[in-house]
Amino acid sequence: MTSAGVAETSSIDIAVDQDVVRVRQAMRTFAVNAALSLVDQTKVVTAASELARNTLIYGGGGSAVLELINNGTRRGVRVTFSDSGPGMSDPDLALTDGYTTGGGLGLGLSGARRLVDEFQLDSAPGSGTRVTITKWGR
Amino acid sequence: MARVPILKLGDLLLVSIHIDLEDQTAIALQDDLAERIVATSARGVLIDISALEIVDSFIGRMLSTIASVARVLDADTVVVGMRPAVAITLVELGLSLGGVRTALDVERGIRMLSVDLTASSNNRHEIVLDEDVLPAAGDS
Numbered sequence: 404m405t406s407a408g409v410a411e412t413s414s415i416d417i418a419v420d421q422d423v424v425r426v427r428q429a430m431r432t433f434a435v436n437a438a439l440s441l442v443d444q445t446k447v448v449t450a451a452s453e454l455a456r457n458t459l460i461y462g463g464g465g466s467a468v469l470e471l472i473n474n475g476t477r478r479g480v481r482v483t484f485s486d487s488g489p490g491m492s493d494p495d496l497a498l499t500d501g502y503t504t505g506g507g508l509g510l511g512l513s514g515a516r517r518l519v520d521e522f523q524l525d526s527a528p529g530s531g532t533r534v535t536i537t538k539w540g541r
Numbered sequence: 542m543a544r545v546p547i548l549k550l551g552d553l554l555l556v557s558i559h560i561d562l563e564d565q566t567a568i569a570l571q572d573d574l575a576e577r578i579v580a581t582s583a584r585g586v587l588i589d590i591s592a593l594e595i596v597d598s599f600i601g602r603m604l605s606t607i608a609s610v611a612r613v614l615d616a617d618t619v620v621v622g623m624r625p626a627v628a629i630t631l632v633e634l635g636l637s638l639g640g641v642r643t644a645l646d647v648e649r650g651i652r653m654l655s656v657d658l659t660a661s662s663n664n665r666h667e668i669v670l671d672e673d674v675l676p677a678a679g680d681s
Contacts, residue, residue, distance in 0.1 A: 424561050444631045446633065508636070510635045
């Protein structure tokens with residue numbers, strides 16, 4: 404990604420319920436600006452919604468950094484969710500459909516990964532969680 | 542926190558979601574609907590999500606829960622108006638909306654529920670609704 408240019412960034416704190424909605428709305432604006440198709444906009448906004456909720460519920464709050472990016476031929480959106488919560492002892496297990504330590508369906512993380520082009524999860528016990536997703540225009 | 546209004550139309554409760562749902566608003570809607578089903582003896586619940594730009598796993602679970610709770614309270618639920626992009630995303634997300642009946646629009650949803658739209662809650666049948674009134678009621 405060294406050649407990728409970043410055209411615009413925005414940072415949103417995730418501390419309360421309402422912030423999940425703010426992330427969704429900002430994500431929509433970025434996806435429109437990246438000229439994603441309506442289906443791809445919907446996918447990346449949905450993925451962002453899942454991850455923002457995870458940041459709030461499991462991470463105890465954190466932030467989302469949105470970027471409008473360009474790799475020379477295509478535009479895209481990238482968003483990084485970070486928290487300094489308890490972290491995950493087994494990130495691979497957390498990516499399994501149906502696995503949850505909360506009361507949810509266990510689809511947030513695994514489902515979000517299916518909805519985007521690139522997905523990176525870094526987490527360890529005691530060092531928080533960082534998830535980056537990227538969706539490129541077609 | 543905003544609340545989603547619930548309209549009563551004969552035996553039917555009509556919910557049209559027009560706001561970007563916060564999780565707490567979705568939970569409140571679940572609770573409000575259960576209360577209203579019992580209070581009005583409704584036989585059907587119609588949820589219009591045509592204004593929703595996304596349905597994530599939380600909102601999907603809310604729809605499933607509403608349908609299950611309504612079922613236990615002797616009412617059927619139909620979700621109508623899902624956007625095509627939302628449907629594609631839901632399936633890819635891995636959500637099947639098990640137990641939730643769906644219809645393309647309000648009209649088909651009402652037909653699916655076979656409720657009496659002219660029934661008043663005390664069975665006096667004083668309120669007679671012309672068929673032409675229905676779309677307007679859905680818009681309100």
